[in-house]
Amino acid sequence: MVANIYDSMTSREIVDLLPYQAPFLFVDEVTAVDENSISGTYRYPKNSSFYQGHFKGNPITPGVILTETMAQIGLVALGIYIMGQGSEKLSDFQIALSSTEIDFYKPVYPDEIVRVKSQKEYFRFHKLKCAVEMYNAKNELVCRGKIAGMLKSKTD
């Protein structure tokens, strides 16, 4: 279901509320979201600075960047949506990554578009834990794992 995103918060609103900006924003669009899951996409621009060093003469997207992309879409964007359903003042929240456990299956090259899917496992006592998967444009699994973080409004 894509339509449900417009019930409350649009893709643009969620992306604008993310506490990141270039060169460390790895979300282009949220394509679907509800209380329990989210999907979103990102294209890695071929002029991204990390390609100059990873690897020498052989640009491949670093696993930490793939992990960050999964966390920004699968954890932070979903967390913003969920908190936006409550009464929390969303411009005033704090986040911290607490754990990642990711397996990698396929390389991602410059200019590739990836799609991240995330399923909430729980969001309790400010901790959001999700099962997150990333797919490439051929719909092949790129990486998969569990990511958790602490999300709360500063007034809590």
Place this chain on the structure above:
Amino acid sequence: MDKEALIAELKEIIKPYVQDQEAFGNLTEDTHFITDLKINSANLVDIVLDTEDKYNIEIDNDSMDKMSDVKSAMGVIEEKIAAKG
């Protein structure tokens, strides 16, 4: 449930999240989860969730805030078990 048995069960729950093994070996009722065992706040949530599963109880935000050391955690567990009847 007697106190020693409860401490032993609690130790099993917190064991996977402990960073300071020496403090864990010397654990008493006064052992603090964060300052002594060096457990982070995210793993403290896991301990609370594992405790809920183990005893089939529900721990609310106020009780969670109280669970900072072994003694207070035992108090919350006993209170919630008693409330179940």
